[in-house]
Amino acid sequence: MSTRIAKQKPMMRKEPRQARSRATVETIIQAGARVLSREGWAGFTTNKVADLAGVSVGSLYQYYPDKLSLVDAIRQNHLDDCLSIMRKIKAKGLAPMQFVANIVQAMIEAHSTYPGLHRVLLDEAPSSDDYRNPNSGFEIEYLAYYADAVSIYRNRQPNKADHITALIISDAVDGVIHNAARRGLLDDPAIQSELIRLVSKYLDEGVNP
C-alpha cells in the first residue's frame, strides 16, 4: 500500500514490528475508512472502528494515541492511494482520449470501495495537519497531475491556464461521481460515458463557445 512517515507529533504511539501487528494496523485503517464512508465524521467512533476491524479498542490505542491521529492516518493513506493511481495512469503514456477515459474510470473505481470517504475526509473530518487546506501539498500535487493531463491531452507545453482547467475538471468529476454514488448510480455505464464526454468536450479546443 503506502509507506508511513514519522511526524512531529508522532502519528503512531508505537511502530508495529511483527507481521501480526502490521496486519492489525492495516485492518484498523480499512475499518476506519469504511466507518467514515458509511457514517460520516459524526458517526466515527473508535469503538465502532475497533468492532468493525474485529480487534479490541485497546489494540487501536496501542498504535494511535487518539482519535484524531487515526483520522490523519486514514486520510494520509487515502490521499497516497489517489496520487498513486494518477501516477500509474500517467506512466502508461496513453493517447489523449484513452487518457481521459482512464482517469475518469480510475476515479470512479477509487470511489467505489468507500463511496463517501473522499468527501468526508476533505469536508467533514477535522485534521491536525493541513491536508484540508486548499494550498496543502496534496491539493497542489493532485491538481498538478490534472494540469499536466491537460497539457498532455492538448499535446503541447504546460500552460498557466491549464491550472484553472484542471480545477474545473477535477471538481466537476468529483461532483458527478459523488452524487452518482449518493444515488447508487456509480455503476451506470451511461453516467460513466457521459462523464467522459463532458471532460473530453471541455478539453477540445477549436470550436468556440
Place this chain on the structure above:
Amino acid sequence: MSTRIAKQKPMMRKEPRQARSRATVETIIQAGARVLSREGWAGFTTNKVADLAGVSVGSLYQYYPDKLSLVDAIRQNHLDDCLSIMRKIKAKGLAPMQFVANIVQAMIEAHSTYPGLHRVLLDEAPSSDDYRNPNSGFEIEYLAYYADAVSIYRNRQPNKADHITALIISDAVDGVIHNAARRGLLDDPAIQSELIRLVSKYLDEGVNP
C-alpha cells in the same frame, strides 16, 4: 405513486401568530442554516443555533419539538429557495446561452450565502422525511427543471436522454461550486466563466468527440 403525504409528526409545535414570533422563527432558521453550513451536522446543536440567533433555546423549542424537525424546516426552506430560483429563470424566457449563464450564476449565488449548506443537507444531516432519497419529490422536480433547460437550450421537444444530461450537468455544477467554495474561490470570475464554458460545450451537439 404518492404525492406529498401529511407528516405524522407535526413540523411545528406551535404556529407563530404575531409578527415578533414570526421574526424569531425566521431568525432561528437562518441561524440554523449558518451553523449547518459552517460546522456541519456534527457541530449542529440547538444551543449554538439559539445563541447565534440571539434567542434562548427555550424559544427554539417553543416552535420546534426537536432538533430533527428544525433541520427539516431548514431543508424545506433551502430547497424551496432553489426551486424558486429555477422557476424565475425559466420564466425569463432567455436565449440558450444566456439561459445557461443565468442558471450557473444563480447557483453560484445560491451557494454564496451558506457555502456548505446544500451539501450538508443532502449528505450529512438526517431527515425524518424523504428529501434525502434520490427519488424524492425534490430531486425529481429539481432534475426535471434541468432536463427542461436542456431541451430549451437545444430548442426542441423534451427527450428521455435529457435526464441523464441534466444529471451530469447538475452534479458537475454542484461539484465545481462546492469545491470552489471550499477553496474560497466562489467569487473568482475565471471559475464562473469556465464553469459556464464547461456546461455550454457539453450541451453543444454537432462536433463529435
Place this chain on the structure above:
DNA sequence: CAAAATGTGAGTAATATTTTCATATTCTGT
C-alpha cells in the same frame, strides 16, 4: 386590564464516547 402569546436560561437527565490499565496471549531469538 385580563388573557393570550411570547420569551428566558439555568438546570436536569440522559447519553455517548474516549481512553486506560491490569491481565492474558503470542511471538522471537537464543
Place this chain on the structure above:
DNA sequence: ACAGAATATGAAAATATTACTCACATTTTG
C-alpha cells in the same frame, strides 16, 4: 525450551456533550 518483548483484550473509569424542560418574566392583543 525459555525469557523477555511484542501484541491483544475489554470492562469500566473518566470525561464530555447536549437535547430538552419548566417555572417564571415580559410583551402584545382586544
